[in-house]
Amino acid sequence: MVKIVVVGGGWAGCAAALAARLAGAEVIVLERTDMLLGAGLVGGIMLNNGRYTAAEEIIALGGNAIFSTLEGTYRHRNIEFPGHSHASLYDVHKIETAIRALLERHNIEIRTMNRVVAVAKEDERVTAVVTEDGETLEGDAFVDASGTSGPMGNCLRYGHGCALCVQRCPAFGPRTSLVALAGGREYPAVKADGSYGAMSGSCKLAKDSLAPFLLEKLEKNGVVEITLPPEMVNPGKLKLKVCEHYDIPVYAERIILLDTGHVKLMAPFIPLKDLRQVPGFERARFADPYAGGKGNSIRLLAMAFRNRALKVDGLDNVFVGGEKQGPAIGHTEAIATGMLAGHNAVRCALGMEPLVLPRSLATGELIGSISDDLERGEAGWRRYSFSGAGFFHLMREKNLYTLCRTEIRERVAKAGLLGVYARRLIPAQES
Amino acid sequence: MQGAVQWSLACVDAGSEFCPCYLGMTGECLVCSLLRGEDFCSCSWSGSCSYLNQRWSRGRIKERRKEEVEVEKEELTPGLISFRLRLEQELVRELNNPGSFLFLRPVGVPEAAALPVSVVDTEGREVWLVVVLAGPKTRLLSETDGKLVVHGPYYNGVLGLATLKSARAGTAVIVAGGVGQSTAVLVARQLIRGGNRVKACLAPGSAGRIYVAEKLRGLGVEVTEVKSMRTEGLPFLAQWLKEKPLVVFSGGPDSLHRAVMELVRKEDGDTELGCSQNSVICCGDGLCGSCVDFLADGRRVPKCKAQYRIAKGGSHGWLK
Numbered sequence A: 001m002v003k004i005v006v007v008g009g010g011w012a013g014c015a016a017a018l019a020a021r022l023a024g025a026e027v028i029v030l031e032r033t034d035m036l037l038g039a040g041l042v043g044g045i046m047l048n049n050g051r052y053t054a055a056e057e058i059i060a061l062g063g064n065a066i067f068s069t070l071e072g073t074y075r076h077r078n079i080e081f082p083g084h085s086h087a088s089l090y091d092v093h094k095i096e097t098a099i100r101a102l103l104e105r106h107n108i109e110i111r112t113m114n115r116v117v118a119v120a121k122e123d124e125r126v127t128a129v130v131t132e133d134g135e136t137l138e139g140d141a142f143v144d145a146s147g148t149s150g151p152m153g154n155c156l157r158y159g160h161g162c163a164l165c166v167q168r169c170p171a172f173g174p175r176t177s178l179v180a181l182a183g184g185r186e187y188p189a190v191k192a193d194g195s196y197g198a199m200s201g202s203c204k205l206a207k208d209s210l211a212p213f214l215l216e217k218l219e220k221n222g223v224v225e226i227t228l229p230p231e232m233v234n235p236g237k238l239k240l241k242v243c244e245h246y247d248i249p250v251y252a253e254r255i256i257l258l259d260t261g262h263v264k265l266m267a268p269f270i271p272l273k274d275l276r277q278v279p280g281f282e283r284a285r286f287a288d289p290y291a292g293g294k295g296n297s298i299r300l301l302a303m304a305f306r307n308r309a310l311k312v313d314g315l316d317n318v319f320v321g322g323e324k325q326g327p328a329i330g331h332t333e334a335i336a337t338g339m340l341a342g343h344n345a346v347r348c349a350l351g352m353e354p355l356v357l358p359r360s361l362a363t364g365e366l367i368g369s370i371s372d373d374l375e376r377g378e379a380g381w382r383r384y385s386f387s388g389a390g391f392f393h394l395m396r397e398k399n400l401y402t403l404c405r406t407e408i409r410e411r412v413a414k415a416g417l418l419g420v421y422a423r424r425l426i427p428a429q430e431s
Numbered sequence B: 001m002q003g004a005v006q007w008s009l010a011c012v013d014a015g016s017e018f019c020p021c022y023l024g025m026t027g028e029c030l031v032c033s034l035l036r037g038e039d040f041c042s043c044s045w046s047g048s049c050s051y052l053n054q055r056w057s058r059g060r061i062k063e064r065r066k067e068e069v070e071v072e073k074e075e076l077t078p079g080l081i082s083f084r085l086r087l088e089q090e091l092v093r094e095l096n097n098p099g100s101f102l103f104l105r106p107v108g109v110p111e112a113a114a115l116p117v118s119v120v121d122t123e124g125r126e127v128w129l130v131v132v133l134a135g136p137k138t139r140l141l142s143e144t145d146g147k148l149v150v151h152g153p154y155y156n157g158v159l160g161l162a163t164l165k166s167a168r169a170g171t172a173v174i175v176a177g178g179v180g181q182s183t184a185v186l187v188a189r190q191l192i193r194g195g196n197r198v199k200a201c202l203a204p205g206s207a208g209r210i211y212v213a214e215k216l217r218g219l220g221v222e223v224t225e226v227k228s229m230r231t232e233g234l235p236f237l238a239q240w241l242k243e244k245p246l247v248v249f250s251g252g253p254d255s256l257h258r259a260v261m262e263l264v265r266k267e268d269g270d271t272e273l274g275c276s277q278n279s280v281i282c283c284g285d286g287l288c289g290s291c292v293d294f295l296a297d298g299r300r301v302p303k304c305k306a307q308y309r310i311a312k313g314g315s316h317g318w319l320k
């Protein structure tokens, strides 16, 4: 019996758990808070720009379960907003229970309010993790999908203090990285001015605090753009952001709202007294982060040095997915890398060669580009996303971006990887 | 085979009104990597952020109370002295937790003569402490009549506080001997608050007398009194361990802690441990260096402030 322990139940952890389970392993997910999906609880934008290609590719690789679950949660499909085409928005209030049910159907053990605080190691192998209440959980291989947000000390040092975001560190205890506990090295994203980390790029308003005329428009179209009075425009704020793909001037000149169940406002934070000057926002209040008038969570501070198979350097049986594996931002990016980390954890436990995705695939190119940065000694200099800025550009340049499903399947087939995540590596009778 | 678990430190004062402290100010905070001058937060979390506390406090450090108070002194046996003090209600409330202690010294003697003394128990505004005559500090105390200088509150007289606080609705065992008995009552109160059934084995040890049996019985603890912990008490403990208690608390010298730990390990269960703090504590604020210990990476740790996480099954860092 192969046992895989996944630390962190964000998008990456959930995807890793599913992949490891599909490969036939016994899987347990340990999540610090009382909900799965981490930053995914306040996001929602899927399938925009190159994320469409990446999602179809994950489906072709055998990861369709996640995307068919997502189908049932979209509030808006195929919408456009500045710089972004054919986006779908999932409902942040429906997604968690839907994904939880998916994992439960696959008999994945989910333990919420189980924060990992220590590891047991034998040479370069992690043998067990220990949770806050002292329980020791052994595993054959581990996935660190603990993300890179916070904790409070970092949000204070590199941001404007704890803004009470959905990660809720003061309530559940801070993010603690398995890689760091096991003695692995980590690196931060480096901003243009040499400072570290990045501030989350959107904040969310409570729907009923918006004026009815705005809310109606938003719920109908999924997106609303409002031009700001010139005195409120602060392009400097863009530099703070984690999401390079929204790092274009219109995001400073206009308020862009998206309907994700919350009113998603595409700016890291806006002082409430300023926001309330804008017609329709007179009664605005924040739903996430709760102190969204003051700041937002700081991320990308603890990424692991890992190889192209997402195995952590210096640790024999630890794999990383999501933001932990490098500065790749987004749900789709977390799902893409999480699936590979979970799949390779099982291969590792079975003593098999790990899977490295070729650069003819979008995920292979994403992981490869970050590996190139690591090898060049430029760890953390760039940020990546299928949907924007440099990497989307690169995808188009390399003809990786396409909306043609058949073409994507053919690429995956050509790489000999059609349905690779869905095939058991461990025969059923053994598990 | 399972590798060795690597445990993190906690600070007894983190999150209390005495956080931040001088260690935070001087870059030696036990819990906060940022205050230690590192680049990133790698907090082991004790419910509050020391970095934030330091920021909010704007460099102000709260001093503990220092008062001259009238004491009621009683010689229980030659060499064993009981002190009863009346203190302000707020202070007493803070002393009503396992591991709390005060520094006592006669008025007019140097501060270096202040003796850390465990709070045995509190009642109303009264605090009860017991001193066994040993060296110059205890002798100075025994010779005073009237007023003493009292300095406190301090909290780290017991290690494994998190374990004691998390034990719920099971069985708990206390073994205590000598002046280690002084930690037993507040530990028992905590365990009873957690809904645990508590058994205790007490021996006179260096104190020459059992002085907490009555108190413990009054709380509903099943007390067994023995003449010698080593020859009579430990066999009792070995028996009790078969019932797989949630926690065993050892109040006494390090040699008792080691013997208890051995027995717990043999049982191979999930029993966790707590014990009395036996290092030489002089200032209680991590400054004087008398209780300093060194971690594997060379970091200095004052034991008067450090709490160690303790794994189930008896693996722990504080006894070398």
Ligand SMILES: Cc1cc2nc3c(=O)[nH]c(=O)nc-3n(C[C@H](O)[C@H](O)[C@H](O)COP(=O)(O)OP(=O)(O)OC[C@H]3O[C@@H](n4cnc5c(N)ncnc54)[C@H](O)[C@@H]3O)c2cc1C
Pocket: A007, A008, A009, A010, A011, A012, A013, A030, A031, A032, A033, A036, A037, A038, A039, A040, A042, A043, A044, A045, A046, A114, A115, A116, A117, A145, A146, A147, A148, A149, A167, A174, A175, A176, A177, A178, A200, A201, A202, A203, A297, A321, A322, A323, A324, A328, A329, A330, A331, A332, A333, A334
């Ligand atoms: C406000 C905001 C809006 C966003 N909007 C979008 C969007 O619309 N579309 C999009 O594609 N991307 C969006 N993103 C980015 C995207 O959410 C993230 O890049 C992605 O979800 C990261 O996933 P992850 O699994 O790597 O990390 P996280 O989501 O951070 O998950 C890590 C999980 O690990 C847990 N954890 C940490 N330490 C421990 C421990 N020691 N023990 C147990 N558990 C632990 C945490 O509680 C958390 O649940 C947004 C991000 C933010 C912050």
